[in-house]
Amino acid sequence: MTIVKISDSTPKLRFREFTIAWQQKKLSDIATFSKGSSLSKSDLSEEGHPCILYGELYTKYNEVITKVFSRTKSKDKKLVMGYKGDVLVPSSGETAIDIACASALEMNEIYLGGDLNIIRPQKNVNGAFLSYELNSARKKDLVRMAQGATVVHLYHSGLREVNLFLPEFKEQEKIASFFSLLDKRIEKQEEKIEQIKLFKKGMMQKIFSQKLRFKGDYEGEFPQWESKSLKSLGTTYTGLSGKTSKDFGVGTAKYITYMNVFANVKAQTTGVERVDLSDGKKQNQVVNGDILFTTSSETPEEVGMASYWGHNTESVYLNSFCFGYRLNTKGVIPEFLAYMLRSEGYRRNITILAQGSTRFNLSKTELLKMEVEIPSILEQEKIVSVLSNIDKKIEKEEEKLIGFIEQKKGLMQQMFI
Structure with missing residues (x-):
């Protein structure tokens, strides 16, 4: 196969000490x-x-x-x-x-x-x-x-x-060295993000094992946490049903993607796609405050990842490979529950419930039997505030990382022919 010949013999952006054509x-x-x-x-x-x-x-x-x-x-x-x-x-x-x-x-x-x-x-x-x-x-x-x-x-x-x-060998070396420095900056930023994520993981482990407790007003102690089953706190509903490949990517309704649920403790409005619901079949809408779970995956460790939907968006539905959970009590903050169910101890308990061999699935009935430890609303609010602030820090550092990567990409486009 013939590769098209490029006529220009110098890049758009170049170190000024080099003038010989490539x-x-x-x-x-x-x-x-x-x-x-x-x-x-x-x-x-x-x-x-x-x-x-x-x-x-x-x-x-x-x-x-x-x-x-x-x-x-x-x-x-x-x-x-x-x-x-x-x-x-x-x-x-x-x-x-x-x-x-x-x-x-x-x-x-x-x-x-x-x-x-x-x-x-x-x-x-x-x-x-x-x-x-x-x-x-x-x-x-x-x-x-x-x-x-x-x-x-x-x-x-x-x-x-x-x-x-x-280019001549010295220019090759300088270009390679320049991009190596950019890569080191990207690597350091990735390491910084990973350290914050490890800190968050450690905090969640201490908080939800109750090794770390928060003080109430005037340094008073919060009440003891109460054990409750998920079944006593809410009900489940299914994701989209009866849809085929031709129904996705078109239509006016939106659905929350599997990866949006899997990757985020707070599902993002950017992680939704279009779906056609014009057939008139009744589907379950997602509302603000719902907890979303991944139903199946290739590994048990990825089953039952919980995500919180905190947006007042109309006509939003859930993908077929997830199910929703709606609280029936005001005694639990949905965001708190999503953090809790993503903590290490609870993740172990959910993983045990995964069934299958080549592909693993989570039974809604079995999940609802799970017992969770619920603190007072005030302590829940403090926990959510602490963990949300860490998430905001991670998000800010990830935005910096994206900026570094985009800068490198732009320079590579200009410094090579």
């Missing part, structure tokens, strides 16, 4: 190609030699690999070793966009698993620069090179034909 080269002109060896998840161990599996390239690694997460004790003589400067590209995956990614090794002597293309650049080509270019200006070319239907592949024959634009 040279167009085929990937085959500046690198050699090989493949990893048969190394699978079953070969991984807690200790042993560092290794990389092909699937990790699009789940764990970005353009540059400075730390390896997996290890193996395999002594197979056919194992292939990767070295600093090598650029790794998956050779198979579920979609073309999945495998259209590259990662440059910044480490020596790393075992490389099967289904990995290894691109070894010449000495006048910086591996990190090559990785950044493949992930930006050449990403569409890699997508076009992918072949297959249910499983797609990237072969050496296709990679060899990819056209690149290369």
Whole structure:
């Protein structure tokens, strides 16, 4: 397959000390190609030699690999070793966009698993620069090179034909170093968010195990928490029923998506999509204050995730793979209950209720039997306030992270041809 030639030979944005035009080269002109060896998840161990599996390239690694997460004790003589400067590209995956990614090794002597293309650049080509270019200006070319239907592949024959634009080596190094600094800033921001999430997890564990209690007005003690069954506090209702694929993405009604429920303790108004309800069949509407649960998942740990709907939005419904829970008492704050049911102890209890083998489901009847510990309304309000403030901090830091990622994306579009 022929890649369209790009006429312009200089990027839009450039370090001012460099003026020499970039040279167009085929990937085959500046690198050699090989493949990893048969190394699978079953070969991984807690200790042993560092290794990389092909699937990790699009789940764990970005353009540059400075730390390896997996290890193996395999002594197979056919194992292939990767070295600093090598650029790794998956050779198979579920979609073309999945495998259209590259990662440059910044480490020596790393075992490389099967289904990995290894691109070894010449000495006048910086591996990190090559990785950044493949992930930006050449990403569409890699997508076009992918072949297959249910499983797609990237072969050496296709990679060899990819056209690149290369500046002089010093400019390659400076560009790679610049984007490496941006990546470190993104990584630090991700670590900051993770630390806040761990703090929140610890707080929730202490609060809902009652190891941490709050004081009332004038430093007085709040009453003891009371044990109640979910059945005594409210009733359940089902999500959308009788809908087919043609009913979704059209129509005037809205439904809350599965991922919106799964990912958020407070379901977001942005996580809704359209659905056609013109057939006149009665469906259950979601109202402000409802608790939403995921009904099924591939793992028991993901079943029964609770989310709170706190919006006064009309004609909103729930997806087919979730169910709703509506409180019948004013003695429980819905948001408090959502936080509680996402805490570690309650998550363990809900996970036990998941039934199935290849796919796990949660029975509404069994969930309603669960006992929950309910404090006074005033203590609930204090708990919600503390946890909501932590969530606002997380949201603010995540917005910063999105800004850093978008900035990097914009610069990559301007600094490569």
